[in-house]
Amino acid sequence: MTIILTPYWSNGVQKLKLIEPPHVPKHGLVPPVLDRDVHAARCLAQLRSKDKGLEKYIYLSQLKHEDYAMFYRLCLQNMAEFTPIIYTPTVGDACVNFSEIYRRPEGLYVSIKDKGKIGSVIRNWPKIDEARISVVTDGSRILGLGDLGVNGMGISIGKLSLYVAGAGIRPESTIPICLDLGTNTQRYLDDPFYLGLRQIRVGDAEMTAFMDEFMEEMSKTFPKLMIQFEDFSTDNAFKYLERYRKKYPVFNDDIQGTGAVVLSGFLNAAKLSSAASGQPLSSHRILFFGAGSAGVGVASQLMSFFTLQGLTEDEARRRIYLVDSQGLVYDTRGPLAEHKKYFSRDDYQGPPMKDLLDIIAYVKPTALLGLSTISGAFNGDILDAMAAINPRPIIFPLSNPVKLSECSFADAVAHTQGRVLFASGSPFPEQQFQGKTLYPGQGNNMYIFPGLGLAAILGRVSEITDSMVEASSLGLANSLTNEERSLGLLYPRIERIREISAFIAKEVIRAAQKAGVDRSPDLRGMSDDELLRFINNKMWTP
Ligand SMILES: NC(=O)C1=CN([C@@H]2O[C@H](COP(=O)(O)OP(=O)(O)OC[C@H]3O[C@@H](n4cnc5c(N)ncnc54)[C@H](O)[C@@H]3O)[C@@H](O)[C@H]2O)C=CC1
Ligand SMILES: CC(=O)C(=O)O
Numbered sequence: 001m002t003i004i005l006t007p008y009w010s011n012g013v014q015k016l017k018l019i020e021p022p023h024v025p026k027h028g029l030v031p032p033v034l035d036r037d038v039h040a041a042r043c044l045a046q047l048r049s050k051d052k053g054l055e056k057y058i059y060l061s062q063l064k065h066e067d068y069a070m071f072y073r074l075c076l077q078n079m080a081e082f083t084p085i086i087y088t089p090t091v092g093d094a095c096v097n098f099s100e101i102y103r104r105p106e107g108l109y110v111s112i113k114d115k116g117k118i119g120s121v122i123r124n125w126p127k128i129d130e131a132r133i134s135v136v137t138d139g140s141r142i143l144g145l146g147d148l149g150v151n152g153m154g155i156s157i158g159k160l161s162l163y164v165a166g167a168g169i170r171p172e173s174t175i176p177i178c179l180d181l182g183t184n185t186q187r188y189l190d191d192p193f194y195l196g197l198r199q200i201r202v203g204d205a206e207m208t209a210f211m212d213e214f215m216e217e218m219s220k221t222f223p224k225l226m227i228q229f230e231d232f233s234t235d236n237a238f239k240y241l242e243r244y245r246k247k248y249p250v251f252n253d254d255i256q257g258t259g260a261v262v263l264s265g266f267l268n269a270a271k272l273s274s275a276a277s278g279q280p281l282s283s284h285r286i287l288f289f290g291a292g293s294a295g296v297g298v299a300s301q302l303m304s305f306f307t308l309q310g311l312t313e314d315e316a317r318r319r320i321y322l323v324d325s326q327g328l329v330y331d332t333r334g335p336l337a338e339h340k341k342y343f344s345r346d347d348y349q350g351p352p353m354k355d356l357l358d359i360i361a362y363v364k365p366t367a368l369l370g371l372s373t374i375s376g377a378f379n380g381d382i383l384d385a386m387a388a389i390n391p392r393p394i395i396f397p398l399s400n401p402v403k404l405s406e407c408s409f410a411d412a413v414a415h416t417q418g419r420v421l422f423a424s425g426s427p428f429p430e431q432q433f434q435g436k437t438l439y440p441g442q443g444n445n446m447y448i449f450p451g452l453g454l455a456a457i458l459g460r461v462s463e464i465t466d467s468m469v470e471a472s473s474l475g476l477a478n479s480l481t482n483e484e485r486s487l488g489l490l491y492p493r494i495e496r497i498r499e500i501s502a503f504i505a506k507e508v509i510r511a512a513q514k515a516g517v518d519r520s521p522d523l524r525g526m527s528d529d530e531l532l533r534f535i536n537n538k539m540w541t542p
């Protein structure tokens, strides 16, 4: 970050001093020979000398703070090596241990104690005019790791680092935010190092009053800001997206970003799967294991896969089956959470069907998608069952981090004799099978939100419409190169993230223009080539 905030202590409390860059050291205060390229190699060597993920994370956090240009330069040059450290899976460890590994403040904390004066807290942010994008979490469902309270700040920081690296958002225009509304995780309440309030989470009414004030003050203080909601527990994820999406430029990454990234990978996988089975694209049947914000968000987005094939909305809905912790979701099972009702089956009346093997035998899915947080749920029997009914089964274990993945790529390859079409939420290594290298896809919203956010900023959009989210998804699906297709990849290589984000941003800006929610009239008159050039020129490069 260019904002240099130096912590100091006053009356036992940590405070911050703002040091304005540039911060040019005087002659004699740096070593005689300090070449930037050599130093880049030195930083990389220092990083690689550490053998634990968390140590690498701490090292990179310090590097980002001390020399953010070097951090982002190395990140862009080594995306495949850096993303698993600054993002999933290691960011999960970093969040769980956030209060233990805490070194210095980063981001903005707004707590329930600030209710009534949230505006004054927000206005303490040092670079108000520059702010364009914020990732806001309340820490209540961080990855699949549960309620981490204020330790969730790590996820806002990690996502925004990917905005900078992946879409060239200027570092000083990002604001990581963690809302401290308490935590229901007892071990944090008992932990002397825990950095948040020692209280259980506030109730619904209190939270909503807090959120209303927070959102209003954010929009007043930062009129050009887009907000990404991240890792709110499922009920609140749906509730606050619906509450604010027409009023402010806001989107929910877990519902919409995940929906978009999975639709994109699914479009590419379904073509390969249908080519092998000879069945039309419209005949796919998708089984979701996990029906939370991510599962239902993805299911909703996959509706457009079927409607694009000419199915009606009702026919599309019937191609999708949900499974939650009680088994298959169907109408006569008993009371259902609001977000599950749309996909609940009206064509099954039998006794509760709990066992995933039984459900697979009943549904005969062509695709099995995991968003359940249940590690190893797609065991050998499940994978065998999918392999037995599909020439090329689509298997996407999307839960994060790696340790919660429903299966590994190695197991999916072994049990399907290399036929699987695979994407996971967190990265897995490639596999050798019968002399061929097989590549796993990473179905993670990190492919979507950088480009979507860049489009929202450049297009100065007043809201984020469903059509913009869909455009981001189709943009990603269409960004595969011929070489990537020939290798059977479902997603482009992460090393091309800047190019992909620019392409996605162009598609999203066009969708915003069509929906009439853009406020950058100059971009309307541009040809596609001009718009793409404009976007590329706007990207910050370290
Ligand atoms: N790949 C990606 O880009 C993303 C992945 N995710 C991952 O998706 C996972 C779920 O996230 P949310 O939907 O927000 O969480 P959630 O907690 O709301 O949903 C979990 C769902 O799994 C179901 N479930 C739990 N135990 C089960 C069991 N034993 N059998 C069957 N179903 C069971 C629950 O009933 C619930 O429907 C997390 O691990 C998260 O990291 C979330 C967003 C993006
Ligand atoms: C990737 C992501 O947003 C999640 O696992 O929650």
Ligand SMILES: [Mg+2]
Pocket: 143, 230, 231, 253, 254
């Ligand atoms: Mg998330």
